Amino acid sequence: MPNTGTNGQETVGIKSPAAAGLPPGAVSVFSMKRALVALALVGVLAACAWLATFSSSSSSSKPAPRSSPASSRSRGPILVYGDSLIEQASPYLRSTDVVRAYGGTALCDWVDNMARAASAEQPSVMVVEFVGNDLTPCMQGYQTPEQVRAKYEDDMARLKQLVDAPILWVGPPAFRDRAPAALGLYSSEPRFVDAGEAVLADGAYTDTLPCLADEGWVQGCVNGRIRVRASDGAHFATSGSGYSAGGRRFADAIDNAVRSLG
Secondary structure (H helix, E strand, C coil): CCEECCCCCEECCCCCCCCCCCCCCCCCHHHHHHHHHHHHHHHHHHHHHHHHHHHHHHHHCCCCCCCCHHHHCCCCCEEEEECHHHHHHHHHCCCCCEEEECCCCCHHHCHHHHHHHHHHHCCCEEEEECCCCCCCHHHCCCCCHHHHHHHHHHHHHHHHHHCCCCEEEECCCCCCCCCCCCCCCCCCCCCEECHHHHHCECCECCCEEECCCCCCCCCCCECCEEECECCCCCCECCCCCCCCHHHHHHHHHHHHHHHHCC
16 A cells, blocks of 8 residues: 655555565566566656657747737736616627626716726726716715716816726717716817717717618618617617617727727
C-alpha cells in the first residue's frame, strides 16, 4: 500500500532483494519489469526532448506573427447607464459591454454608482442616457420643467467631476405630447449622439417608419412601414414577437457613435 509522508504526499516504498525474501544476488521478476519500464520511460523522455528542440528551432526560423493594433491595444469595458429606453434598446446593442438601466430612474440615482464603477472597472467609455424622469426620491422637490432640467445639469456637472473616463451622452427622442426634460440637454457635450433622431421623421414625432431591409412581417412590418413608438407616445413599440423597431434604431445610433470614438 502506498506510504504517505509527513506532508501528505504519496510516496512509493522500494524493497531490497533481502528484504523481499530472495537469496543474495537474485533479482525479482517485478524488479526486472520495473527496470524495463524505466528504460522505456528514458527513451520516451529523450524523444520528447528531441521533438521539443526540433519544434523550437523550426518555430524560431519563422517570423513571428504581427499583431494588429486592435488586438494588441487593451481597453476597459464600455459601460451603459440609462432608463427604460436603454432597457428596450439593450438587446440590440453590439458595441458595448455592460448595460445598467432601470425604468423610471433619473441621472441622480446613478451618479455615485457610476463614480464607483469608473474607479473599479476603469471603463474606456461610459454611455449615459436619461430622458429626464423625476419620479425617484433624489428628484423630490424638483417639480417644474425648469427645476428638473437644472437638477439634471447639476448632476451632469457632478458626474463629470467624479469620473475621468470619456462620457458619451445620448439624446432622447421627442415625445408625442410633450418634450422630455433632457431634450437638447446633452447636445453641447464634446461626445454626444442624438440617438432619438433615429426614431423621428425629419425631426418630428412619428408612430411608424419605413421598414429596414431585414424587417418583415414577423418583426411587424406592414405595407413597408413598422411601428417604432408605443401607444404612450414616449417608449418604443414592441411587436407580438418581442421585436422593438424603435429600440433597435436607438441602439444602432449608439453603436455607431461608440465605434466612431475608436
